[in-house]
Amino acid sequence: MRKKDSNGGAPIFIRAFKEERQLELWLRKGDSFVFFESYFIAGTSGGHGPKLRQGDGQIPEGFYFVTPRQMNPQSNFHLSFTIGYPNKFDRAHARSGDFIMVHGSDVSIGCLAMTNTKIEQIHTLADASLKGGQKFLRIHVFPFKMTDEVMNQHSDHRWFTFWQILKTGYQRFEDTKMPSNVIVKDKTYHFDEQD
Numbered sequence: 001m002r003k004k005d006s007n008g009g010a011p012i013f014i015r016a017f018k019e020e021r022q023l024e025l026w027l028r029k030g031d032s033f034v035f036f037e038s039y040f041i042a043g044t045s046g047g048h049g050p051k052l053r054q055g056d057g058q059i060p061e062g063f064y065f066v067t068p069r070q071m072n073p074q075s076n077f078h079l080s081f082t083i084g085y086p087n088k089f090d091r092a093h094a095r096s097g098d099f100i101m102v103h104g105s106d107v108s109i110g111c112l113a114m115t116n117t118k119i120e121q122i123h124t125l126a127d128a129s130l131k132g133g134q135k136f137l138r139i140h141v142f143p144f145k146m147t148d149e150v151m152n153q154h155s156d157h158r159w160f161t162f163w164q165i166l167k168t169g170y171q172r173f174e175d176t177k178m179p180s181n182v183i184v185k186d187k188t189y190h191f192d193e194q195d
Helices: 088-092 114-132 148-153 160-176
Strands: 013-017 022-029 031-041 062-066 080-081 101-103 135-140 181-185 186-194
Touching: 013 114, 022 114, 031 114, 062 088, 080 088, 080 114, 088 181, 101 114, 114 135, 135 160, 148 160, 160 186
Parallel strands: 013 135
Antiparallel strands: 013 022, 022 031, 062 135, 080 101, 181 186
16 A cells, blocks of 8 residues: 555455456545556456356346445455345346355356455455545446457447447446546436536
8 A cells, every 4th residue: 555655444456357457456545436456357257248147157247336245344255245236227137146245266147256365455445445534436347448449349249239328337437536426317328527
């Protein structure tokens, strides 16, 4: 934390990219978030596309948040927190499943397994931010880094229309370094500036 010129307890924001197997952690400094660390995701499952049902092995894609009650320091996977799947968007599309976590270990079916060493740092920073006053932390999960070039490469994929919606949230953060407030209305995501 000293190397990053930050104190524990700062608000955090998490982005995960399934294809690249990267989990990014960002810290709030002033009016924006600054990059803190990128962690290799040791254990994943499934492929491109959102989680649709219990047992399909897919990692969700979308916009989630973690409250203090979702933190689990007594996890069977060393430490963990659930990401909040299914959210309102998932439920509107009749998607099922539960207990989708960021956790320790290096084995996963539908979760993001970070290894015990990495989850200790991630969990500690998340817990400190929540105890420091952040009411919830956002975690955005994408199929890949949603640059225009990569999106064009996937333009014929069955989930492309859905990914165009996700790209709006992705791009807003790229442009402003502030994650949007994401709401669900009429079965789709809508993005507002964070208050």
